[in-house]
Amino acid sequence: MNLIQITEQQAPTLAPLVADFRVTLLSYLNIKAEPDLKAAEAEIKEFLQAGYPIFAAEENGEYAGYVVCKVVEDCVWVEHIYVRDEFRRRGVATMLFEKAEEVARSKGDDTVFNNVHPNNQGMIDFLRTKGYTVLNMIEIRKPYKGEKPATTIRVGDNVFDY
Secondary structure (H helix, E strand, O other): OEEEEOOHHHHHHHHHHHHHHHHHHHHOOOOOOOOOHHHHHHHHHHHHHOOOOEEEEEEOOEEEEEEEEEEEOOEEEEEEEEEOHHHOOOOHHHHHHHHHHHHHHHOOOOOOEEOOOOOOHHHHHHHHHOOOOOOOOOOOOOOOOOOOOOOEEEEOOEEEEO
């Protein structure tokens, strides 16, 4: 498995993974969607033009997964991390995440910030194995039109729809 840095020329070949990532994210909100390759390619180009490094794990000419590192001043966020189903549980996410941590260290920081859907238990479990256990902030918004939250989540004394 090789780790490569993505350039704008590679955006079309990475787009299917980004499109699948978006479909997966929407599924956490109980929204069914189809992959949008054009939007995914545009998103990749926007990240690259903003100076966010993107790395992909590649094996035998195909992408197994990718990570987008959102860099703002000295802080690094894992904006996206995604591994195709058939490559999961093979160390791909760890390799990608370690690259994000390397980017953070190059900026003088010793942590990467992660936004995670509360019901993305796989990602939460993954982060815990890497020592990420501090809840830093929560994001609160109004429901989308037509959105019907499926459950609630308690944070301290507060209950939020989710």
